[in-house]
Amino acid sequence: MAVCTVCGNPTTKQCGKCSNAWYCRTVCQRSDWKNHKKVCNYPFEIKESEGKGLGLFATRNLHVGDLVVREDPILYFKCGGQALLKSSQLFKEAYEKLERSKKNKITALAGGDLDATLSNLAMNFCLDSSSENEEWRQALRIYYRNSIAVDKAVDESSALYITISRINHSCSPNVQWSYMEDKRTRKEVRVIRNIRKGEELLADYITDRESFLLASQRKEILKIGWNFDCCCSLCSIDHVENDALRQGIQILHDVIPFFGRRQDVEGAANAALQKCKLLEKCEDLKSDLPMAYLELYETLIMLDMHKRFFKIDDALIERVADSREEYREKAYEQCKKEKLVSEKLMYNTKITRLARMGGSNKLIL
Numbered sequence: 456m457a458v459c460t461v462c463g464n465p466t467t468k469q470c471g472k473c474s475n476a477w478y479c480r481t482v483c484q485r486s487d488w489k490n491h492k493k494v495c496n497y498p499f500e501i502k503e504s505e506g507k508g509l510g511l512f513a514t515r516n517l518h519v520g521d522l523v524v525r526e527d528p529i530l531y532f533k534c535g536g537q538a539l540l541k542s543s544q545l546f547k548e549a550y551e552k553l554e555r556s557k558k559n560k561i562t563a564l565a566g567g568d569l570d571a572t573l574s575n576l577a578m579n580f581c582l583d584s585s586s587e588n589e590e591w592r593q594a595l596r597i598y599y600r601n602s603i604a605v606d607k608a609v610d611e612s613s614a615l616y617i618t619i620s621r622i623n624h625s626c627s628p629n630v631q632w633s634y635m636e637d638k639r640t641r642k643e644v645r646v647i648r649n650i651r652k653g654e655e656l657l658a659d660y661i662t663d664r665e666s667f668l669l670a671s672q673r674k675e676i677l678k679i680g681w682n683f684d685c686c687c688s689l690c691s692i693d694h695v696e697n698d699a700l701r702q703g704i705q706i707l708h709d710v711i712p713f714f715g716r717r718q719d720v721e722g723a724a725n726a727a728l729q730k731c732k733l734l735e736k737c738e739d740l741k742s743d744l745p746m747a748y749l750e751l752y753e754t755l756i757m758l759d760m761h762k763r764f765f766k767i768d769d770a771l772i773e774r775v776a777d778s779r780e781e782y783r784e785k786a787y788e789q790c791k792k793e794k795l796v797s798e799k800l801m802y803n804t805k806i807t808r809l810a811r812m813g814g815s816n817k818l819i820l
Contacts, residue, residue: 461487463559470495487556497524501621504655506686508565510623511656516649520794523630523644523656528614529557531640535613536599543595550591560617562593566600566681600681603632604662606639606797614640625657625687626673627739632658633797645794647742657687664743667701667708670694689739697737704733704740711750720757727751731782745798748786749805755779756814783815791819 459466460476461483470476470484476491478484484491498517504510517523530549532539539546550558601620605612619632619642629648635641650656661668661676668676670690677685689697707730714723731747734740756779783806790802799819810816 458559458563459483460491460560461556463555463562497618499523499656504623507623509621511618511621513650513652513654513656516652517646518649519646520792521646522794523646524618525635525641525643526616526618527638527641528616529553529561530598530602531605531612531614533610533612535604535611536602538611539595539613540599543592546595546598547591550594558590558594561597561615562590564597564601564617564620566597603642606634607662609639612640614642616642619644622656622658624660624677624681624683624685626659626661626670626685626689627687628657628659628742629654630656630658631742631793631795633795636796636800643796647793647795648738664746665708667705667740667743669698669701697739700733700737701740704730704737707733711754715754720754724751724754724758727754742793742798745786745789745802746805748782748789749802749809752779752783752786752814753805753809753812755782756809756812760813780815783817787817787819 457466457469457477458464459479462479464479466477466479468478470478470491476484476487478487498513498515498521499511500514501509501511504512511523530553532545532549534542550561553561598615602613602615603619605614622630622644629646629650630644631647632642632644635643644656644658660681661673674685674690677683707726711723711726711730714720714726727747727750731744731751734744734747759779786802790798803818806814806816806818
């Protein structure tokens with residue numbers, strides 16, 4: 456049973472407008488309105504998701520780039536959840552300073568059980584399992600399971616977001632979160648594939664953009680990191696074809712820098728082109744396309760520079776010469792449409808560098 460957002464009492468009553476908050480009585484609902492009104496109009500409701508606990512479901516049709524939620528963290532640390540298990544006192548001090556209503560929101564999240572996976576971590580990092588009923592220890596386990604990296608490119612900081620933590624996983628996601636440009640600890644979630652009313656909002660918990668993992672590899676990571684067996688649409692069907700696509704993309708992804716180190720620009724351009732073609736066939740990896748297009752764009756710029764000094768296959772040059780700007784434009788359009796700050800900044804950083812090599816300087820503003 457859900458608990459009241461304010462006082463923690465068991466309740467079955469939800470906000471009548473959005474169904475995203477629980478209250479046991481009117482006085483609790485009124486006292487929380489100042490905080491709740493910020494999220495009351497978001498396009499989702501929180502309800503049971505079969506086999507997953509609670510989840511977020513669209514209350515209207517959503518399109519690529521639509522904002523789902525924008526949220527500040529309830530807890531923030533300059534380290535990850537793993538490091539906090541080693542320095543649990545740091546977490547305890549921060550948690551004990553929270554007001555009761557915020558503690559209730561944290562303990563209402565999944566992940567507080569002392570499961571087998573976490574028991575091993577508990578022994579390794581001296582998290583005393585004999586005191587597992589202490590509330591702050593339960594909250595630490597929840598933080599470990601639900602916290603999100605703030606910006607991996609900068610440091611190891613992590614944070615806990617109450618609403619975003621309700622988003623369940625899928626290896627074929629329809630939403631993606633990103634930090635905000637003006638405040639890195641603030642996250643926003645946007646739609647990356649069109650969503651129908653009533654459909655569950657799903658994100659990919661595995662955020663490694665350099666690895667195109669096979670189903671068995673993803674399942675292992677999810678079991679170790681979040682202690683569940685993935686049964687998403689991609690993993691519950693015959694995934695042999697998808698695995699083959701991913702394997703091919705990974706091979707091409709790895710050989711592009713290999714060709715680059717050997718000054719084989721022709722080989723790098725061919726591999727980058729084939730990688731883009733495979734990604735276009737893989738619906739669940741469409742969010743990787745903008746950076747792949749820019750990678751191809753860069754190799755084509757290099758190809759154009761090298762043809763002055765080296766013999767390059769004329770057929771290749773003819774095939775790609777007219778399409779160089781087309782790939783850059785594809786990356787531009789997708790990043791602009793999805794409206795993810797992290798993607799926009801990556802695009803602008805790469806375009807700024809490539810402009811110095813003779814490429815376009817068209818930025819996303």
